[in-house]
Each structure stands twice: as structure tokens, then as C-alpha cells.
Amino acid sequence: MRDALKQPRRLRAHSRLLRRTIAAGVLACAAYAGLAAANPGRAPNEAARAGADIDVLHYTARIEPDLAAKSLRGEVAIRFIVRRQGAQRLDFDAGDLDILAVSEDKQALSFEKIDKRVSVRLAAPAAAGSRHEIDIVYRGAPRFGLEFHPERSELYTVFSTSQWLVCIDAPQERATLDLTVTVPEGLKAVGNGRLVSKSALGGRREAYRWRQDAAMPSYVYGFAAGRYNEAGGTSENAALRYLSSDLQAPQLRRVFADTPDMLRFFGRRAGIRYNGSYSQVLVAKTIGQELAGFSLMSEAYGREVLDDPSAQALIAHEAAHQWWGNYVTCRDWGHFWLNEGFANFMAAAYLQHRFGDEAYRKQVEGWKRRLDKLRETGKDHALIYEHWTRPSADDRAVVYQKGAYVLHLLREELGERAFWGGVRAYTRAHYGHSVVTADFRRAMERASGRDLGEFFARWVESAEVAARPAAPAK
Template structure:
């Protein structure tokens, strides 16, 4: 049979031709000045970038063994253009770029705001798949509350929510564009490296070792996790043989075991509520760091060491916070928000299952917690907006988006919904929600439409009041519940002194 050569795609062939022409000085570009772009998220207007869909990231990172020094990195992005592109923007800051290629050919680049603006040698056609490779550094220093790398007592971890992944690697840094990830991390051989997904081997080079991990499900950039430190990885089996791996400082291995061994039971409990666990593995990463929060990084939730060692935190509370982060694997990780205004779906559900677990296992009344939330709800809405229309975060403190109204204020919406449609319909809704939107993104409108379908009636007026109005509606079944005056709520002490459950 004769050999049939597959012709190069037109744009690839043109790139080669234009590269030759450009080297001879025959091509001149006339484009407007580079500018930061965004996908139109009202809370983060410059987050994400239009014109392409990321299919996969490959992060090659070299850790020098000192968490005050920049890491050398190459980030490869496989993407499909959704528009004709003369340029494409990536979210990236807090690092130095030394080279960019598009399909292996050198590309021009410039920084504009927190965007890396890339100009390939020839425009990219809509529908074309491209590979962008960025050689850069990744700086782990800076204020802890800005997110990105978290410096621990013995290395590094990551906390990228909501808009900080691009402080670590170039990306389309918005949960609306999920992708598969491969991590190749090189570190001193005496350290242990763990990342999202499952291990795919490691290669020893003597003084250093390269560890490879790969996700089996798409992931939002904000959920990426790399842990580097003097750690032990503890393995055990979860429901249906699920691989459970926990990452803990080697010195703390025995001390943390009473907490670590709870995870299989947490998984079983959550599966009874909403159905099968959605990923390939799960575990907790206990970091020697002071972040002020816990975080649901996909397949490997981040916890501060202090939440497990501080005697002031009751055992039942810590236990329920572990369930909170686990619940996010369904709500927020597998089903991700289409925009950051849909955050209430993440945090409201995680807070709901946290509270339900505390009631079932520790006798902490769900109704009492919801009544207290109702009392504070008008004040929370005044301070941060209603659950599905939150006020933008402070520009210099982006995690200020994570206010009480998106936690218990949004769990309160779910409590009201259960009161309105009944327990069985509510459970059906929850299970269908995570099954039908698994590995995808979804909106508040998607949730309210499904709720109406399950209930068999129009819930538009119900959700309008509970999600968008300044005043909290009357609670179904509890006409006697009252919300405190806004002024009283603003001056009331905080209900929790423990770290925020992410």
C-alpha cells in the first residue's frame, strides 16, 4: 500500500512559512496595544481569558530546597481555539518569563497587568489545537493571604482559591475552564512530593528526584495542589477500594493518626447522602502553616496543622470541618461554579453537610444552627450581598469574598428549600445535581431549574427571595423565626473562632 503523507494543518504550515519570512524581515504586525482581558466574571473582571479552551496543563517544576527562592518551571498548555486569535492572553503574575513558544515556534510576549499577552508568529484559527509553552520562574514569597504558594515549616503547599493559581503558573485561571493536569516536580531527594491525582512514577537523579502525578478528571486551576516537604504518605482503603492517601509531616505521623483514620468513614457517610465519590483518590494534606483556612484542593484537601492540635477546637467541630472539605469534592470540585457569583453552591452545600454530619454524629442540632443563621441573615446580606449576588471582594484582599453569607447564609437557603419541597425531593435533587453535572461546571440557574423539575412545580418566586433579595424571606414551617436588626448583627461577635472551612 503506498505511503500517504498526512498534510500539515493549514495554520501549522503557515506558521513555518511565516517564521521564515519573519526571520527575513518580511512580516510586520499592526496590532493594538496589549491589554489584560477577562471572560466577564462580575466579581473578577480580569480573571480568565476569552478565545480558547484549555484541554490540559503539564507543569514541570524544580524546587531548589529553599522555600524563599524562586522555582524554575515550564508550563505547557494544550488548548483549542474557540475564536480566530491574533493574540492570546494567559493569567500570570509573581514570576519572570524567559521564553514562550506556540507549537514549538518562538512567540512574542509582554506583560499587561496580571496577564501574559502572547503573539504567535501567525494567527490561530478557530477550532485549531495549539500547544503553548512558557518557561518561567514561580516565586513562593509574598503575603500569605494573597494565595498561591504557601510556605510551610518544611517546604511548600498551594492555596489558589479564588484567583491565585496564576501566581504559581500561567493559566486560564477561572473555574469555568477546567482541564486535565500532569505534574512533574523535581525536588531534593530527602523530600516527599505529592500532587493532585495519582502517582505515575518517580525518577531518582541522585541528589534530586522527579515525581510525576496525573489527574483522571478535569480540574479548575484554583484546586491545584503540590506538597513538598519532609512528609509521610499514609495509605489506606476507602469505600469500594478507593485509594485514600494522607500527607502529614513525618514527625507528626502517629499524633495525626486518630484524625487520619476517620476519612474512610467520612467518605461512606457522604456517599450515603449524595452518591459515589467522584474522583480517583482522596486524602488530607496537613500543612505546618498558618493560613487561617482549610481548602478543598481536588483529591487532596489542605488543612492547617493547628486545627488538629489546638485544644480549644472541640473534637466534633474538627470532625465536621473534615466533612466540609470532603463535601466540596462533589460540590465545587466535581461540579464547579460557572462564575464566582455561583460560589454559594459550593460553600452552602459544604456547610450544609458539615452541619448535617454534626447533628447525626455529635447531636448538634441542625435546626438550632439554621435558626441562628436566620437571625443573622439580614445582617450578612447587608454586609456582603445576598447569596447568589455577592458583593465583589476587596481588591487588595480577594478572599474577603468568603463571607458568612456564602457559608451558613447559603446553607440556610438549602434548609429553606428542604422545608419547601420535602426531604425526599431534596435528597433526589442533591443526588441528581452531582450526577448530571459531574466533571463540569454549572450555574445557579441550572440548580434552580433542576429543583423545579424535581419538585414538579415552579420555584422561581421562592429562589428569587432566598437568593437575590436584600431581606431574608419567611422560613417555611417556622413563621416565628426572626432576623436581628442589621445594626445588631454588625456589632455581634463572630460565631466561630476556628479557621474558615474553605
């Protein structure tokens, strides 16, 4: 640990900005909650979710957005294994997309769009373990999920993947992705995984094709394209890219000056070094989102960091998701705190490493204040949600801030060595897989040699009712 910052003036400015970034941290990735809300009464009920009968292996997709018209056409081949003997009707998440055709081996299949899903009927009941690949052609004009900004020649995805790609939204469904996106000539684009090719098409268009070789949940699929300025760097063996239409390369280098150190720091905490490339894109407007191999933040936030390099909580939060969220993923949204509480906590741990104990303490105090408010208003909740149907702002505070606060308490309880040893063991054991809260508890118990039943019962599995003042005697 480092000594607290000692310059009062700098400290005042620092805490003002931290307050702002705490607020940004609350909102970061709030779009996930929208995903859960899109399935009222279903998530996280396993049997009722789209894709429960299959295991998706791979998507090969081609998206052709029309920037001016704010619409798209798409085609996706979904390769999967059937898990249930005799399954014939299979559901996929399809948002508000219009499905034009579905086929397998060029044979048309019947389908029906019901609410946000497309229900496809295979030609015959499938055997458990059989492999299939179906092709789906669709079009749409997403109101969210894919943002179009023709006035600045920019477009980028915003989490709700099934608004631009027919897929399985559920976080436990991991698959590889081969994505081709056509964009107007001259735009720079970022996507998941490695760039396979960039080729000129007719009509002043270009096609970018990326390949995501590590299986990922579909909510971290995406792309961004715009007239970006670019700077770059390296962190150990990772190539780094910083992009923005607004800021110039020297400014981008300043905004993201700590990214190499950040990735090294999280890599040590995870026990797994960052692998591949990592891009950070400042886009027109967003609350901040992690995707596989890159993250999106707003230009306004980039300018804030330019003014005060210590306002990095959100940059760190999104970078931390490259481990906790993307590779170690909550099995369903009911265990979402394992993504978001972790990202918030890890961001604070980075601020402590970079700026000292005071920066960490400010974050902890912010979480504690929010938890106190939840309790005063009777809105506290267990970190695990059994039936999370319509997450409220208070629910998000539970997941993001109480979640981070509980990790802080566990750190205090176990001490540095056992706590970080447990985090490393947990991350390494579940890297590339889905997790539930019990997986985390088991890893922490093993690392500390303690039964954490009482701690988890109090802080994770239940909500504490605020002590109410005694009613006045009548």
C-alpha cells in the first residue's frame, strides 16, 4: 500500500473528480441490467431462456449497416450442438430484428418471430449431441444496441447484441465469432479478436473482418467505426490502441497513459497476463462498456481524464472486465455482482496502486454511503438475485456498489495475502467459464483455510434491515 496523497489542493480536486467517476462507475455497463429487463419473468430461469436446448459453438456473421438510414441487413450462420433429445423448435434472441429467411443446408426452415425471439423449426426432431448449422437472414433499424451517428460518420454497438445479431443473449452461452462489417470507405474500425482482413467493396465501402478465437458470451460482441485519430502502445505482450474522433493522438496518449500499467496490475491480481490486443475507443456518447478485447467510453469522459489524470475509475473498471466479466462470467444475471462488484472493486484497487490509499478509501466511502442509503430506504438486497426481472437503480447500486464494498470487507477480514491469493485462485480456476457465487466462496475458503459461511450469509446471501428508531410510545 502507498501513503495517502499529501497535497491538500490536489487532494480536493482529486476527490471532486473521484466523486464524479464514482457516479460514472455506478452507471457503467448498466445496459446489462436492460438485458435482464428484456426478459421479464424469464432470466435467470434456465429452462425458459432462448438457447436452453442447444450449445452454440460459433457464429459467422456479416453485418451491413446503412449509416445514413440508421438500418442494417445481416446474415448469420449459427453452428451448435443440440442438448435435448428430440428438440425441434429452437429459440434464438433476435431483439426487434425482422427475420427474412432461415435455412439449414440450403433447405428453408419455418420460423416465427415471437416478441424478442425467433423460434425456428428444424426439418426433423434432432438427436441429442447432433451438430447443426442454420443460416438466418434479417434486417432491422435498431433503436438501441447499435448506435448510428451519421453527422460524424460513426457507428458502434451498445451491448444489446441481439438488436443487431441473431444470437443467444444468455451470459453462460460462450461461442467463437467471425464477424464481417461493411462500413463507408475511409473509416477506422475496431472489433472483437484479430483483424483477418480489410477489403474494398464497390460503392465506396470497405469490409472489416475479425475473428474472435476465444469463446465469449455474446453481450461482449461488438464493433465501432468512425473517423478516428489513433495512438498506440504496448503492455507486456499486448498491443494497445487508443482511438477518438475528437481528441488528437498526443491527447489520447495522455488519457490512456496508465493503460499499460493497469493491464499489468490486473494481470498480476488475476494470475493471468492480458493476452491479445486491447483497444479503447472514445465514442460520441455512452456510459462505458466492455467488449471482448476493447472498451468504449465517451469523449466527454476522455476530456475529463485529460483535465485530471486521476479520474481513471471508469477506464480501470472497463479494463478489469477483460478478466472479471469477459473471461470469468456470471452464469446468469442473478450473479451479476461477480461481474460488476468485481470491476468496481478492482478499479479501486488500481487507483490505490496508482494514487495511494486515499484514492481507494474515497471509493470505499462512496460504496458505504450508497449502501447506508439503501438500508435507510429499505432497498438493501442480497447480492444474489433469484428472480431478477426488472432491475431498478437501487438493484444496480446493490450489484455495483454493495458488491464492491463486500469485496472490500472480505479483503479486510482475510488480510492481503489470503484475499489476493483467493482472487487469483478463483480467477485462474474459472477463466473462460461461467461462475456462480458459490465458486467464489469456495476459492476464498480454500485460500484462507476458513469457513466463510457466516460472512457470506450476512453480506452476500441476505439483506440487512436498517435498525429503525423505536416507535414512540402512545
